[in-house]
Amino acid sequence: MWKAVDGDHPTLLDLALKGAVAMEALFEKEIFCEFFDSLAFPVGVLGTDQRFLAANRAFIETYGKGLGDVVGKTCYNVLFHSEEPCNPLGCPFPLLFAEKRAVTIEKQIVHSDGVAAWEEITCEPILGKSGQISHIVATMRDISRFRRVEKKLRKTRDFFEKIIASSVNPIIVADMEGKIILMNESARQLFGYPDLEGPIGIDVDKHYPPGEGKGIMKKLRSKDSGGVGKLHYMETMVRDVNGFEIPVEITASIIYENGEEVATMAILQDLRPRIEAEKRLEKARMQLIQSEKLASVGRLAAGVAHELNNPLGGILMYAHLLLEDLQEEEQIKKTLLKVIDQAERCKRIVKGLLDFSRQAEPETKELDINEVLRETLSIVEAQSLFQDIEIRKELGSTLPPIVGDRWQLQQVFMNLALNAAEAMEGKGILTIETGLEGGSVIIRVKDTGCGIAPENISKIFEPFFSTKSDDNKGTGLGLAVSHGIIATHGGSISVDSVAGKGSTFTIRFPPKDGMNPSKYPKGIDA
Known part of the structure; x- marks a missing residue:
């Protein structure tokens, strides 16, 4: 047994044991260094x-030329080639020392080969027996x-966000609870939100009629509307912030993540411009149909008028002969007068039909429209129907x-003047205006009638x-004939009227050789 001679000197066994411990520590150190x-x-x-104090091979190769370039040097000198400490806001050590925990930051560091790289730096404290930090x-x-x-992902995301933001179609994205999480500018304008944050968090059902939002989700989850998760087309109504309903076309889809529904997206198209265009198209179509109908009626009227004209002439002739022979038969005379009156009315209708169906081109020449109007008014002013009517002439x-x-134009103006007088029942104000508007010569005939x-x-x-009533013997052809005459002159006629206050007929004609505004300034000459 190995033991010590006295207490001050170790025995051979003690030395052997210490040597073994030292060898084991050395071996462990070498293993650690290799690791x-x-x-x-x-x-x-x-x-x-x-x-x-130490650095591994990878550290030396990445940041220094040798161990001496690292050991003993500060971190800001080795990593950032600076003699000054880093800004505390970008340095992990203040937080590490304060809270004695690992801190991770991201920094751009230039490697030994001169290439800058982004590094994730994690600094972890090593605590001594006293609980204080001894190493890092x-x-x-x-x-x-x-x-x-x-x-690249951020760039791609920004690009897609720009696509959504700049889309002319309104786009809405909502989470599965129905809360709006994205609404592009077009959608905000459609719904009336003034700013970007306004719609965020709002329940999307607020913008649909009751139950419509659930109906859309039902279709999205059905196979019948384009496949599960897709709605290819649907017309519905949405409501803006004021509750006003807007017709829209909607396409929608469910957004999935790992097979789970996470959001819904809807792309809308405001149908109001299309509906308005369809109305204008339908109006134009009806006008075309009406024109075709008028042309057909005109052709039919010409044939009918010619066929009726001769028999009516015979009826009138024989009625007048009978009237001459029955001077003393008062009752029969009254009856014959009624026959003649009705036959005369038929003649007027036939004449109107012939005027309406007239296919010949007008005998045109250069005209002063004011002169034509003055001539026409000089004729109507002399009639008893106009005795209590004030005629105002406001001619350019x-x-x-x-x-x-x-x-033909006198026929048009005469017809409009007579219609106005009858609408005013012989009492009121008839105003005739001429002027220039939008490159056209205009004539307005205003009355204060019914x-x-x-x-x-x-x-x-x-x-x-x-x-008009039967007593007024209206044929219903005057305005139709006037419309046709104006159309053959390349013009147009329109009417504005308020029941009980009067009507205004506006006629537009193209000038002979276009219009020079400096040569033909607007003016009114009563």
Whole structure:
């Protein structure tokens, strides 16, 4: 047995045991050093003064030329080639010392080969027996590739956000609870939100009629509307912030993540412009049909008028012969007068039909429209129907000439003046205006009569339509004939009327050779 001779000197056994412990510690140290150096990522050990005490091979190769370039140097000198400490806001050590926990930051560091790389730096404290920090282990990880991928993803995301934001179609995205999480500018304008944050968090059902939102979700989850998760087409109504309903076309889809429903997206199209265009198209189609109908009626009227004209002439002739022979038979005379009166009415209708169906081109020449109007008014003013009617002439002083048939245009103006007098029942104000508007010579005929009922406005230019009673012997052809004459002159006629207040007929003609505004200034000459 090995033992000590006295207590001050170790025995041979003690020396042998200490040697074995030292050998084992040395062996463990070598194993640790080999492990430390074999790590693929840079690792350094620092003291509390932020100077490196050790660094593995990967650290030396990445940040220094040799061990001497690292050990004993501060972290800011080795990593950032600076003699000044880092800004505390970007340094992990203040937080590490304060809370004695690992801290991770991201920094761009220039490697020994001169290439800058983004590094994730994790600094972890090593606590001594007293609980105080004795050393700091710093591990580095090159995250440049992740940064590049992240940048590309961010760029792609920004690009898609720009696509959504700049889309002319309104786009809405809501979570599965129905809360709006995205609404582009077009959608905000459609719904009336003034700013970006306004709609966020609002229940999307607020913008649908009751139950419509659930109906859309039901279709999205059905196979019958384009497949599960898709709604290819649907017309519905949405409501803006004021509750006003807007017709829209909607396409929608469910957004999935790992097979789970996470959101819904809807792309809308405001149907109001299309509906308005369809209305205009339908109106134009009806006008075309009406024109075709008028042309057909005209051709039919010509044939009928010619067929009736001769028999009516015979009826009138024989009725007048009988009247001459029955001077003393008062009752029979009254009856014959009624026959003649009705036959005369038929003749007027036939004449109107012939005028309406007239196919010949007008005998046109250069005309002063004011002169034609003055001639027409000089004729109507002498009639008893106009005795209590004030005629106001507000004629443009310098108007360009038009090309037209004087007698046909007088027929139009005469018809409008007579209609106005009858609407005013012989008492009121008839105003005739001329002027220039939008490159056209305009004539307005205004009366203060009974006006036209709204339901009759669209019918007044139809053949045989009349609001006059039988006593007034209206044929319903005057305005139809006038409309046709104006159309053959390349013009147009329209009417504005308020029942009980009067009507205004506006006629537009193209000037003979266009219009020079400096040569033909607007003016009124009463």
